[in-house]
Amino acid sequence: MSWRWTAWRAVISAFVLFHVSALMIWTMPPCEIKERFSAPYYYYVLPLGVWQWWAIFAPDPIRDTFVLDAEVIDAKGMRHIHEFPRIGDLPWYRKLPRYRQPKFTANMNDREFLKQREFAARHAVRQLNLGEESFPVAVSLYYQVRVSPPPGTWVTDPMERPRIQVIQRYQFATLKEVRP
Numbered sequence: 029m030s031w032r033w034t035a036w037r038a039v040i041s042a043f044v045l046f047h048v049s050a051l052m053i054w055t056m057p058p059c060e061i062k063e064r065f066s067a068p069y070y071y072y073v074l075p076l077g078v079w080q081w082w083a084i085f086a087p088d089p090i091r092d093t094f095v096l097d098a099e100v101i102d103a104k105g106m107r108h109i110h111e112f113p114r115i116g117d118l119p120w121y122r123k124l125p126r127y128r129q130p131k132f133t134a135n136m137n138d139r140e141f142l143k144q145r146e147f148a149a150r151h152a153v154r155q156l157n158l159g160e161e162s163f164p165v166a167v168s169l170y171y172q173v174r175v176s177p178p179p180g181t182w183v184t185d186p187m188e189r190p191r192i193q194v195i196q197r198y199q200f201a202t203l204k205e206v207r208p
Contacts, residue, residue: 098152102162110152
């Protein structure tokens with residue numbers, strides 16, 4: 029065998045080992061091992077959306093509908109709202125590549141996902157394209173929670189206002205703090 033083939037196999041083996049170890053560490057229940065070794069995997073697991081989410085299974089699946097938004101109040105007191113993607117109203121061919129976004133939204137309230145919340149708050153400020161003169165800003169990540177209809181019924185009242193649940197608040201003093 030040539031040295032190139034051996035090198036290629038070594039690269040593939042290293043990637044597979046890294047990927048499997050990332051999934052093993054990420055899916056562990058909260059423990060000392062997970063706390064100690066999960067940090068390097070954040071930059072791999074989060075952007076790809078390959079983290080696991082077990083809340084959809086019995087015995088207690090999530091029954092409500094969550095919509096994630098961010099409210100940004102700038103230095104002048106102006107209120108800006110960033111709506112994170114909503115795939116419920118899109119046609120199926122546009123939903124397919126975005127199927128992980130509801131999982132991202134549902135995970136925001138979990139204590140384990142503190143880093144994702146901060147990433148989401150920074151992302152919201154960047155998407156609003158606020159200038160340097162708008163800083164400092166206060167960011168509130170919040171859910172709009174709608175109760176799902178009981179089993180066997182069609183829909184709940186469409187005019188019922190969603191319940192607002194604040195997840196976390198952040199302060200960013202300068203534009204540099206929100207840039208990657």
